[in-house]
Structures are given as C-alpha cells and as structure tokens.
Amino acid sequence: MPNRIIIIGASAAGVDSALAARKKDRAAEITLITQEKLAGYSRCGLPFVIGGQIPAFKNLIVYPTAYFQLLKLNLKTETIATAINTRDKTVTIVEQAGTTQNLQYDKLVLATGAYAFMPRLKGIEKQGVYSLRTMEDGEKIDCAVKEGAKTAIIMGAGLIGLETGVALIERGLQVTVVEMLPQILPAMLDADMAKNVQLLLTEKGMRILIGKTVVELTGNEKVTGVVAGGEQLAADIVVNAFGVRPNTKLAEASGIPLGESTGIKTNTQMETPIKDVYAVGDCAETTNYITQKPVCAQLGTIAVKQGKTAGVNAAGGNTQYNGAIGSAVTKLFDTQIGVTGLTETTAQRAGIEVITGTVNSKTKAEYYPNALPLKIKLIAEKASQRIVGVQIIGGEEVTQRINAVSLAIQKQMTVPELAKADTAYAPPLSETWEPLITAAEIILMKFR
Amino acid sequence: MPNRIIIIGASAAGVDSALAARKKDRAAEITLITQEKLAGYSRCGLPFVIGGQIPAFKNLIVYPTAYFQLLKLNLKTETIATAINTRDKTVTIVEQAGTTQNLQYDKLVLATGAYAFMPRLKGIEKQGVYSLRTMEDGEKIDCAVKEGAKTAIIMGAGLIGLETGVALIERGLQVTVVEMLPQILPAMLDADMAKNVQLLLTEKGMRILIGKTVVELTGNEKVTGVVAGGEQLAADIVVNAFGVRPNTKLAEASGIPLGESTGIKTNTQMETPIKDVYAVGDCAETTNYITQKPVCAQLGTIAVKQGKTAGVNAAGGNTQYNGAIGSAVTKLFDTQIGVTGLTETTAQRAGIEVITGTVNSKTKAEYYPNALPLKIKLIAEKASQRIVGVQIIGGEEVTQRINAVSLAIQKQMTVPELAKADTAYAPPLSETWEPLITAAEIILMKFR
Numbered sequence: 001m002p003n004r005i006i007i008i009g010a011s012a013a014g015v016d017s018a019l020a021a022r023k024k025d026r027a028a029e030i031t032l033i034t035q036e037k038l039a040g041y042s043r044c045g046l047p048f049v050i051g052g053q054i055p056a057f058k059n060l061i062v063y064p065t066a067y068f069q070l071l072k073l074n075l076k077t078e079t080i081a082t083a084i085n086t087r088d089k090t091v092t093i094v095e096q097a098g099t100t101q102n103l104q105y106d107k108l109v110l111a112t113g114a115y116a117f118m119p120r121l122k123g124i125e126k127q128g129v130y131s132l133r134t135m136e137d138g139e140k141i142d143c144a145v146k147e148g149a150k151t152a153i154i155m156g157a158g159l160i161g162l163e164t165g166v167a168l169i170e171r172g173l174q175v176t177v178v179e180m181l182p183q184i185l186p187a188m189l190d191a192d193m194a195k196n197v198q199l200l201l202t203e204k205g206m207r208i209l210i211g212k213t214v215v216e217l218t219g220n221e222k223v224t225g226v227v228a229g230g231e232q233l234a235a236d237i238v239v240n241a242f243g244v245r246p247n248t249k250l251a252e253a254s255g256i257p258l259g260e261s262t263g264i265k266t267n268t269q270m271e272t273p274i275k276d277v278y279a280v281g282d283c284a285e286t287t288n289y290i291t292q293k294p295v296c297a298q299l300g301t302i303a304v305k306q307g308k309t310a311g312v313n314a315a316g317g318n319t320q321y322n323g324a325i326g327s328a329v330t331k332l333f334d335t336q337i338g339v340t341g342l343t344e345t346t347a348q349r350a351g352i353e354v355i356t357g358t359v360n361s362k363t364k365a366e367y368y369p370n371a372l373p374l375k376i377k378l379i380a381e382k383a384s385q386r387i388v389g390v391q392i393i394g395g396e397e398v399t400q401r402i403n404a405v406s407l408a409i410q411k412q413m414t415v416p417e418l419a420k421a422d423t424a425y426a427p428p429l430s431e432t433w434e435p436l437i438t439a440a441e442i443i444l445m446k447f448r
Numbered sequence: 449m450p451n452r453i454i455i456i457g458a459s460a461a462g463v464d465s466a467l468a469a470r471k472k473d474r475a476a477e478i479t480l481i482t483q484e485k486l487a488g489y490s491r492c493g494l495p496f497v498i499g500g501q502i503p504a505f506k507n508l509i510v511y512p513t514a515y516f517q518l519l520k521l522n523l524k525t526e527t528i529a530t531a532i533n534t535r536d537k538t539v540t541i542v543e544q545a546g547t548t549q550n551l552q553y554d555k556l557v558l559a560t561g562a563y564a565f566m567p568r569l570k571g572i573e574k575q576g577v578y579s580l581r582t583m584e585d586g587e588k589i590d591c592a593v594k595e596g597a598k599t600a601i602i603m604g605a606g607l608i609g610l611e612t613g614v615a616l617i618e619r620g621l622q623v624t625v626v627e628m629l630p631q632i633l634p635a636m637l638d639a640d641m642a643k644n645v646q647l648l649l650t651e652k653g654m655r656i657l658i659g660k661t662v663v664e665l666t667g668n669e670k671v672t673g674v675v676a677g678g679e680q681l682a683a684d685i686v687v688n689a690f691g692v693r694p695n696t697k698l699a700e701a702s703g704i705p706l707g708e709s710t711g712i713k714t715n716t717q718m719e720t721p722i723k724d725v726y727a728v729g730d731c732a733e734t735t736n737y738i739t740q741k742p743v744c745a746q747l748g749t750i751a752v753k754q755g756k757t758a759g760v761n762a763a764g765g766n767t768q769y770n771g772a773i774g775s776a777v778t779k780l781f782d783t784q785i786g787v788t789g790l791t792e793t794t795a796q797r798a799g800i801e802v803i804t805g806t807v808n809s810k811t812k813a814e815y816y817p818n819a820l821p822l823k824i825k826l827i828a829e830k831a832s833q834r835i836v837g838v839q840i841i842g843g844e845e846v847t848q849r850i851n852a853v854s855l856a857i858q859k860q861m862t863v864p865e866l867a868k869a870d871t872a873y874a875p876p877l878s879e880t881w882e883p884l885i886t887a888a889e890i891i892l893m894k895f896r
Contacts, residue, residue, distance in 0.1 A: 012880065042813065042815065042875065042880075044813075044873070044874060044875050045813060045815060045816070045875045048816065048875055048876065053816070053817060053876065054815060054816060054817065054875075055817075059815045060815055062814065062815070289870070299873075300873055300880055301870070301871055301872065301873045301880060301881075301882075302870070304880055304881065305868070305870075321868070322868060324870060325870035326870065327870050327871055327872035328872055328873075328874075329872035329873065329874045329877055329878070330874050330877075331874055331876045331877055336877060338872055339872075340870070340872065365490065365492075365493060366510065367490065367493060367502060367507045367508055367510070368493070368496065368501070368502060369501060369502065369503075396844070396845075397844075397845060397847065397848050398877070399845065399848075399872050399873075399874070399877045399878050400845050400847075400848030400849045400851070400852055401848045401851075402871075402872040403848070403849075403852050403869070403871045403872060403882060403884075404848055404851050404852035404855050406869060406870045406871060406872070407852050407855050407856050407859075407861065407866070407869055408855050408859070410861075410865065410868075410869060410870065411855075411856070411859035411860075411861055411865070412859075413855065413858075413859055417858065417859070418855070420753070420769070420770060420858075421851070421854060421855055421858060422737070422749070422750070422753075422772060422773035422774070422775050422788070422854045422858065423749055423775055423850075423851045423854060424749065424775035424776055424777035424786055424787075424788065424847050424850040424851060424854070425492070425747075425748055425749045425776075425777065425847075426492060426776075426777045426778050426779055426847070427490065427492050427493045427496055427502075428496065428501065428779045429777055429778075429779055429784060429846070429847045430777070430847050432460065432490075432748055432749060432752055433749075433752065434749075434851065436851075
C-alpha cells in the first residue's frame, strides 16, 4: 500500500515538503490542503506587486496547478482542516462545498504557517484596515490604492511594515509608519544600524514615528486614521503590520504540543513529539543554531529547508534540520538590508558577551565611479572569538555577504580566521580589502 | 636604534608591508624603493581607465605622496635596487640622478612584483606593440587609441588580455584576441565554463581565435598585425598579454632561493630562507591552501595580505599567511566572472578526484523583473566530500558568492553541510533556494 502523506498548508514549507516527499517516493499518495484559493505562491513578493515592480499578483504563482498535477500531488484548495486525530491518524477536512471528510494518513506534515497578529485595538475592525499576509490581502490594498487612497498609516516598522510602506510611497501615497518600540526593524537590526535605515527612509519621504503606541483607530465605518502618542494621524488606509504569530490552533486542539517559542515543538527531523506528525515553516519551533535555544524563525528560506527535511523523512528518508541561523535580507527603495545570526541585542538577551566591529565602506574600489555605500556591523562572541552575527546596509552585494557570514557561523569561524580570508577583488566589483575583513580586524584590535 | 626596514617595490604588496610595519612600530625607519614614477597606484584599474569608466590614470593613485610623508615612510621613486648583500644586510640603489648608494637594513621585504612575459617572437620589438602592466604602459595604449588606432590584436586570452580587449572595444576599436590554448581564461576557468564567456564576448563584438599560436608580428618599424594559425591578421596595435612572470632577477643574483613555482621561496611568515629577508606579492611563492603545493598566486588581494604579514613580522610582530585559496573576479562588459579554489582541471593536475555540480539560475526570484543569469560550477573532492572550488558567471552578485565559497573552503566545509546552509532571500535580491545550495545538492546526488 502506498505511503499516505497529508500536508496541511500549501505555501513555501508545505509545497517543499510535498516536492521532497515526491522526489523520495514516487508512489506515495500525497495530499496538500489549503484554505486559500491558490497554493504555492510567493508571499514575500506581495509588497513588490503593490509597489508596481511585479506586474500582477498572479505572477507570484511559483507552482501552477498543472505542476501539482504533473507530480501527482493531490491539491485541495479552499479546504479547511478542522481536526486531527493523532491516534486514528485522521484529518477532518471541510471542502468548499461544505462536505466534511475524514482522510487517513500515515505521515502528517503541519505547515499551517502564521497569521498577522491583530491587537485588540479600538476600531481595528473598521473598513480600510488591512493586513498583508495573503494574496487576497494584497489585492485588497492594491484595490484601495486604485480607488484613490492618498495617505496610509502602517502600524509596525518590521520587515513587512516597511516593505509595504515603501510600496505605497512608490504608488504615490503619503505614508506614516508608527512603531511602538524605540527603533525600526527591531527584530532584525540593532538600534545603531536601524537609525541609518530610518534616515534613508525619511529622506525618501516616509514619515516614521518610533516609540509611539497606536491606541485607537478613528472613523465611523471606514477608518480615517489612528491616535498614536497623543497625536491624531489621518489616513485613507491603515495597514496592520504588528508582526505574525505561528498558526497553531489546529495543533493545540489536537494535542500536538507547542514549545517555549509558541511554535509547534519539533526535533531535528522536524517531527513533533507525536509520532509521524511533522511541523515545518512559520508554525514550527526550531533551535537557534548559535544559542541552541528554541526559536520560531519564520523566514521563507528556513520554511523551505524545514519543509524539505520533513518531506524526505515523511517519505521514509532520514535527514536533519540542524537549526536556524536566521539569515534575512530586504530591499527598501535602493537600499539592501541584511542580517544573519545574532544582533548585539539578541546576543545580550541570550547571555552572550560580544565584541562588535563596524565599518563604513564602498561596494567598488575607492576610485571607481558609482561605488555605493556599504555599512557592516560584525558581531563576535568575546570568549570564543567566534563570529555570531552580522548586519549589513548597502547599495548592492549585501545578500551574498550575509550568506558568506552565515557559512562562517555554521562552520564556527573565528574572527582571526575571517581576518585572514582569501577574497576576490576587481575595481568595478569590490575593494581590495573586503570590508568584512576590515570589520574582523576592528574586532581583533578590541580583543587585544 | 630604530629598526631599519627596506621594502623593494611600492605597489600593492610593498605599500601594504610598509603600512603594516608602520602600524606595528611607530619608530621604525621604513624605506620604499620603486623604479616607477609613482607608488601605490592600482594596476588592476588600468584596463578601466583605457575603457573610459575611470576618467584618468591619476585616479588610480590610492596612496598619494603626502600619505607616505604623513606616515613617515621614506619613499624613493625612480630608484633601482641593483644588488642585495644579505651578509652585510645592504641594498645598493641607483637613484634617478645616477647616484649610487648602499642602504643598511635590519629587515628587507622583496615586493618586486611581476613583469609582462614577452616571448621571443619575430617582430615583437616593433612600434605599436604594448603590454599592460604599469601606468606608463596604460598611457601608451591610451595614446595610441587617441592617435587613431582602429584595430587591435590581443595576444593571450587571460584576465588582462580580455579586460584590455573589452576596454578597447568600449573605445570603439575592432578587437581580435588570439589564444594559443584551446580555451579563453585558461588559468581561471574550466573549458565548459570558459565557452560561455567566449560566447558572451563574441556577441559583444570581440573576435576570439582559440588554439592559434602567434608566430610572427608583421610590419616594418611599426607593427601592422600578426601571423597566427596560418592567418595574416591586420591591426594598428598589438597588445602582449601572454601573462606575467615573477620578477626575481634581483633575488636570484643575491642568492635568495626560488621555489618550484619560480617565485621566491617563503615560509608562512613570508620570510625567505635567508633570515630577515621577506618576499611578498607577485614575486613570492606561497602554498596553495587546498593542495599544500607551492604556487605563485599573483593576485592583488593575496599581495596585500602577504604584504601585511611581512610588514608586521619585519616590525617585530608574529603573524602568519597560511596559503592562497586563489579567489579572483573580473567584469567583462556586463558579465561578472569569478573563481575560487581549484577548477576541475587544476584539481585533476593535483591528483584530486572531484565531483562537480553545475546550475543555471537567476539573480532574483523567477517572477521578479530584470533577473540576470547566473551559472555556477561547484567542485568537491570525491573522497572527503569537501568543497574545493567554484566558478561563477553572472550578471551580478558574483564576487560575494566567490567569497562565501572561499570561506567554506577555508573552514573545510563539506557538500552536505553547504546543502544545509542558512541563506538570505528577498525577491528582488535572490531566489528562495540559493543556487550555491542547488549546486551542492546536484553534487550530493552524484555522491549517492
């Protein structure tokens, strides 16, 4: 009898689970279940459709329906998994037509993702208040812009908040971002680095209010603005970007345990404490590779890797996911911002004493025209001299520097080792002394 | 008494020696000797002045005379070191005015660089035949173009040959490159990767003849072309780009031993077998980090690192240079080409059995507009599964991918480890699955 694999969720983690399982076991009966109309589209691309860089939402569909058919993946869209019985190994689903069904599984993968967190603010239910998590969310915001919205307030200065804010400015709106914490990008950057990004965004016309709490949304049926930090701010639309939370309702109701991070508990096989049940992506807890503490990483790249791990294992293989380093990057206007590993703040929180080295440099040789700025903050553990993180803000070539440091962290490279690294140079492409190496040398001087 | 450090050569390796020595010992008496009119300019930038990207040759001066004065470095330009007596610890110099002097040293650093190799071809002495090693060489080529040269032949399809060829095309010349070996960039790429670059260059109008030997340069006083592969090729100018050789004449005449690679023998301190004499940069032999065999790496980044090592040690410090991985990158028209570690060819020559993985990918998410092509050939040792090299051709973000793999090689990362790497992703900046990881996965499948 074929191995019956059910995957709940058909975004990055779910689809990559399915693909990996299919690759491992050509005969397995693989079913993907999603509430959404579409499976396998890129959520990360949504702000860039709103911004106009990508022509249409449908362009974000990475895996069209035909692809699922080709791989004999049984995709059930607009279908809700309402219950899991881990003893009988069944999943209860309700299809669009309202029909209820019990599906039998041998292996179950929970890829239920995350949802946009909505605080209980007065007025949050008003028309004109949006989140940006699904394609439908994106279409609603796009529609509001097309219908003439001229001003927007973004609640929250995390990645999604700022990406959406930039997109709306690119569409001609006046945008105000309100952040409760005293800095933007609090989950990604240290305050000193975040200040630089804030300045760049402000120069491009984004109004940013930090350290201000939204206490109320104003308006009758339709939102007219927010009250934040004692100020009444007017806006045609309000975007809720307070962050996302792991979608664990179904798991909890089915007795599948959550971990400290509030994500579904998993081991290195991405299996939950319940045998034959895996959890992957934004709903799953994993281990931080550096601190070895539980974490809910909630990044696309981590979702696909976890998905692949669970898919292989569910299909009878044996592979491990060894923890998240947490590499992330974004582009806001023309500036690229990246991070990997720990920030100075998260290191302190984890009780790790660090030494940092910050350099201001350029992306080409000093004398080469059109070199773009590059700022690097490298972070090393004081005791071991190991590199534990980096934050980079620059005009180009940020992503792969993040990846280089991520590899260094993975292999426990020390600062003296990085200072001796063999790097590539050509005047139109880099400086003779790679700025990452200069940052390592700055730390070395502080060690002495 | 102050430590007397003499450095022969004032390009990348020599100047970085001096700077490192000064940093270590503020009282040292540091003398730099160069035959050239200028010290501390970027040789690597020369093709980009000819191409017109950089406005003037003087822009290439990274360290102006005032900088040497500021750091109390005694710079002697247009000065030739004619002899070294390693017993008496003296260097004989002839200054521009013709005066001869014996300088006493406590520590000597040889940074004599390399020279453009000129084969004994009939007619090579004719007017209109140029090399591109010094600023003077560059000025001569620039002058020939300004005087109306319309066609050029480049002898040699290495880095300098192709960069110069591209620069001349950008200046409006018709350019033919003649390469003796059956591929372009033979020291940098495997034949399969080189083919792709050849195609790109040909599409941009460069005529490339591979497997053709230049047997003669034609013309009376002034060159009119070359005879190669039985064909008479006409050109207004001919550029000799057969490659460079370590400049070791002075060392040899002074009894300072050369190594197998024909560079000056050194240990990890960059000290030659003669006590208190160091050798760095293009004239020096070092160890290949992967094969542990002697090599003359001749790259700017390696020169500055070796220079720094010798400078610190000459000034009483103790630091090591642990060998060259060999990371290099160039930009030819809009294409970036990079390499680090071993190619399939150099691995085979070193007796290392390898498995390779090649991927064709893009530099942004599939659905993001203006993604540029990216081709990666990753190379791993079969026995150890360790990564030993990579070659990348792409529209952007090549340099830092090279650096990432270089760090991986330095830390002996295996292919399974790279396949699990934690990478950063954003639609305008990368694909969800980093192509380096995909390349690792292709190799993994071949291991099984």
